[in-house]
């Protein structure tokens with residue numbers, strides 16, 4: 001049985017003071033919810049302060065990115081062990097990183113290996129663009145992203161990876177995928193692809209999250225499907241009531 005996971009990706013929002021204010025509410029309200037793994041991914045600069053606040057709360061902390069090199073002359077980058085000093089999770093290959101910062105399946109793969117090496121739980125994002133969706137190439141696109149992004153990972157480490165299916169057309173648009181469509185991709189595309197890579201037992205242990213305009217109003221529709229193991233939430237994770245309601249909806253009945 002896979003434990004559901006709900007992660008809030010704050011993206012480039014909130015100063016440290018604002019982050020503290022939100023977390024002062026979340027540490028109590030999210031802390032009370034059992035049966036779901038809860039993760040907050042604030043901007044880097046807020047991470048040390050939030051790490052301190054979350055101690056003993058049962059809420060995990062994640063970064064939104066990392067670099068694969070251990071250290072050195074890489075201006076502006078953050079190394080895996082620097083993330084690991086405060087966090088347990090890291091988002092890798094978010095579509096905004098792919099679109100605006102030139103990330104590819106190859107860089108995703110390097111980051112994934114670097115994250116696993118230091119013991120971070122990677123949340124690897126995949127998903128097709130609107131054009132690819134309309135062309136009917138979702139399966140092909142997602143399979144390739146998984147094959148290349150997850151290349152070279154040994155089967156024994158695979159259950160420690162989290163995959164987030166985030167159709168690009170649903171991110172920040174208010175136009176979420178239907179639960180049925182997301183479940184179809186999870187069940188018929190992603191899990192079989194993971195099974196080809198790592199074997200059925202390992203693939204069955206991997207959490208596959210849905211992301212893209214998840215809100216308190218539509219969360220239950222996704223979590224009703226057994227192959228949707230939680231959510232990666234952007235905009236709605238900036239509001240305490242929303243992320244608390246989404247997390248409650250993820251509790252398996």
Ligand code: PGA
Nearest residue numbers: 171172212213233234235
């Ligand atoms: P959204 O973002 O919930 O604002 O659509 C999701 C994501 O980018 O992870």
